[in-house]
Amino acid sequence: LSRDSLDEDTWEEVEDTLLTADVGVGPTQELVERLRTRVRVLGTRSPEQVRDLLREELLALVAPELDRTLATTRHPDGRPAVVLVVGVNGTGKTTTVGKLARVLVSEEKDVVLGAADTFRAAAAEQLTTWGERVGVPTVRGPEGADPASVAYDALEQGTQLEADVVLVDTAGRLQNKVGLMDELGKVKRVLERKGPVDEVLLVLDATTGQNGLIQARVFSEVVAVTGIVLTKLDGTAKGGIVVAVQRELGVPVKLVGLGEGPDDLAPFEPAAFVDALVE
Amino acid sequence: MFTTLQDRLAATFKGLRGKGRLSEADIEATTREIRTALLEADVALPVVREFIAAVRERARGAEVSQALNPVQQIIKIVNEELIGILGGETRRLRFAKTPPTVILLAGLQGAGKTTLAGKLALWLKGQGHQPLLVAADLQRPNAVNQLQVVGERAGVVVFAPEPGNGVGDPVAVARAAMAYARDKQHDVVVVDTAGRLGIDAELMQQAADIRDAVSPDEILYVVDAMVGQDAVTTAQAFLDGVGFSGVVLTKLDGDARGGAALSVAKVTGRQVMFASNGEGLGDFDAFHPDRMASRILGM
Numbered sequence A: 001l002s003r004d005s006l007d008e009d010t011w012e013e014v015e016d017t018l019l020t021a022d023v024g025v026g027p028t029q030e031l032v033e034r035l036r037t038r039v040r041v042l043g044t045r046s047p048e049q050v051r052d053l054l055r056e057e058l059l060a061l062v063a064p065e066l067d068r069t070l071a072t073t074r075h076p077d078g079r080p081a082v083v084l085v086v087g088v089n090g091t092g093k094t095t096t097v098g099k100l101a102r103v104l105v106s107e108e109k110d111v112v113l114g115a116a117d118t119f120r121a122a123a124a125e126q127l128t129t130w131g132e133r134v135g136v137p138t139v140r141g142p143e144g145a146d147p148a149s150v151a152y153d154a155l156e157q158g159t160q161l162e163a164d165v166v167l168v169d170t171a172g173r174l175q176n177k178v179g180l181m182d183e184l185g186k187v188k189r190v191l192e193r194k195g196p197v198d199e200v201l202l203v204l205d206a207t208t209g210q211n212g213l214i215q216a217r218v219f220s221e222v223v224a225v226t227g228i229v230l231t232k233l234d235g236t237a238k239g240g241i242v243v244a245v246q247r248e249l250g251v252p253v254k255l256v257g258l259g260e261g262p263d264d265l266a267p268f269e270p271a272a273f274v275d276a277l278v279e
Numbered sequence B: 001m002f003t004t005l006q007d008r009l010a011a012t013f014k015g016l017r018g019k020g021r022l023s024e025a026d027i028e029a030t031t032r033e034i035r036t037a038l039l040e041a042d043v044a045l046p047v048v049r050e051f052i053a054a055v056r057e058r059a060r061g062a063e064v065s066q067a068l069n070p071v072q073q074i075i076k077i078v079n080e081e082l083i084g085i086l087g088g089e090t091r092r093l094r095f096a097k098t099p100p101t102v103i104l105l106a107g108l109q110g111a112g113k114t115t116l117a118g119k120l121a122l123w124l125k126g127q128g129h130q131p132l133l134v135a136a137d138l139q140r141p142n143a144v145n146q147l148q149v150v151g152e153r154a155g156v157v158v159f160a161p162e163p164g165n166g167v168g169d170p171v172a173v174a175r176a177a178m179a180y181a182r183d184k185q186h187d188v189v190v191v192d193t194a195g196r197l198g199i200d201a202e203l204m205q206q207a208a209d210i211r212d213a214v215s216p217d218e219i220l221y222v223v224d225a226m227v228g229q230d231a232v233t234t235a236q237a238f239l240d241g242v243g244f245s246g247v248v249l250t251k252l253d254g255d256a257r258g259g260a261a262l263s264v265a266k267v268t269g270r271q272v273m274f275a276s277n278g279e280g281l282g283d284f285d286a287f288h289p290d291r292m293a294s295r296i297l298g299m
């Protein structure tokens, strides 16, 4: 956005900015149309002003007013809050569980981890290492065990230990695998025997393109996602797919992953996200 | 989920049939539809631009034949251009004249490198080789254990002298692996490395140091088929930082269109050699450019 008059090049630059951030063709065209209208109405002249308007429109789409807090308070009946972490393969679920445990521990909460990924090689070991790193116990079952029963065990042990929060890590699964999605639905239902699951966090990798929207749709249908964690934002990808995700599903991004270390998890800040997107 | 290119073009060409040549307006409308289809398939914007320019050129010159309707004709052109970029014939793995052949895996975090190491090992073993897997990701929690489990499942030896989880030097491990492989007569060495970002200069240097320690015959860049517009930036960063000779596309069992295949192949000039399509060690195949072209176009 460096031109000094609003020629077609300027509009093309706006469009390119959005497309290369993975915002998607549909949302990009809508945004540009809305901007063009506003520019006509307001009589805006400079690319600078257009950039501000773009930021404004994007921010509205990302809905800064949404509640992004995590429900992690123990229930009056003594039941721990339950956070279920889901997503496709390799997005950063296990790492996010570890980092989130760290955040909760720093808030003086007692946390128990549940290793309901009984499928991937050394997944339970990986989660246990995270638990040791941040000083919380990990409940696990034998390799190949039923993930729902491991999740249930974690909740039971969390209740016995009077934990505030039980964080349940699940195996990565592609949303088009019906059997695996059914299995995930079962994990949630089994946890719900004790009461509602407080948070279902869908972990989306910021490098993901348009498939991210399909992921969000399908996971929402199966386990009613309450929040998105946008990981790997420390890389060059912008994570623009979450604009469409929020627009279509109204599920807020709650947290962002900014690295592989235990402290690399931060609250989602709409303004900062939008600034990075139009940069 | 998305409209296929076929449907898009059919709508554009409603009522148009059997003209001698496509008009400029027809070509304009056509290329707009192709552009949208490619972007929705996550093909990177600069690659889309070049691609469109090439298709436009060919469409201008094309005589609309009697046998094919204009839609079929355009699709044929698009398909041929796609397959051209994706590499035509699949290239085979290059084996060293004097063993061991060394294959180094590199890519972003979570792309599927460690799983691929197991797949390659099983596949190589099936062809009568004695592969050795090398645990040179000493960073990501329990990456070493993961490779050990995967190696066990594949029934191959895993060289893992360091526990990982932050302990040990991956360059030293890689170097030691070469001596071990020669000593134990392994004829192929597959080196698993930690995931790293394109902009992480320090880790990219580490990857280059591992490369220099093992002098690989192949460096395979492992990329997730779900990747979006960042594909070109990151592939270029790996090409500059460590270099690679081939590409492996993973998670093709999903429903992503996989435009990254086109982006990476076009920008780096490196062929996609293998397709990874599942979590099981057998879910691995040679890459088929024609299938990929159809997939990108949603056909």
Ligand SMILES: Nc1nc2c(ncn2[C@@H]2O[C@H](COP(=O)(O)OP(=O)(O)OP(=O)(O)O)[C@@H](O)[C@H]2O)c(=O)[nH]1
Residues within 6 Å of the ligand: A087, A088, A089, A090, A091, A092, A093, A094, A095, A096, A117, A120, A123, A170, A171, A172, A173, A203, A231, A232, A233, A234, A235, A256, A257, A258, A259, A260, A264, B109, B110, B140, B195, B197
């Ligand atoms: N740079 C960066 N890397 C991350 C981030 N979050 C996770 N990772 C890395 O991404 C890779 C995959 O992370 P995992 O936590 O194992 O992902 P997962 O979703 O649990 O993977 P599966 O269980 O195999 O589906 C690891 O190398 C992590 O260190 C992040 O925010 N930034």
Ligand SMILES: Nc1nc2c(ncn2[C@@H]2O[C@H](COP(=O)(O)OP(=O)(O)OP(=O)(O)O)[C@@H](O)[C@H]2O)c(=O)[nH]1
Residues within 6 Å of the ligand: A089, A090, A120, A172, A174, B107, B108, B109, B110, B111, B112, B113, B114, B115, B116, B137, B140, B143, B193, B194, B195, B196, B250, B251, B252, B253, B254, B276, B277, B278, B279, B283
């Ligand atoms: N569905 C599917 N999952 C895959 C495929 N390849 C790998 N995975 C899964 O993707 C996740 C990440 O795979 P890894 O092999 O651990 O990836 P990596 O590149 O070694 O990850 P880091 O070492 O953390 O950088 C795991 O859950 C794998 O099971 C594939 O082709 N299809």
Ligand SMILES: [K+]
Residues within 6 Å of the ligand: A232, A233, A234, A235, A236, A237, A238, A276
């Ligand atoms: K970023």
Ligand SMILES: [Mg+2]
Residues within 6 Å of the ligand: A093, A094, A095, A117, A123, A169, A170, A171, A172
């Ligand atoms: Mg995991």
Ligand SMILES: [Mg+2]
Residues within 6 Å of the ligand: B113, B114, B115, B137, B143, B192, B193, B194, B195
């Ligand atoms: Mg790995």
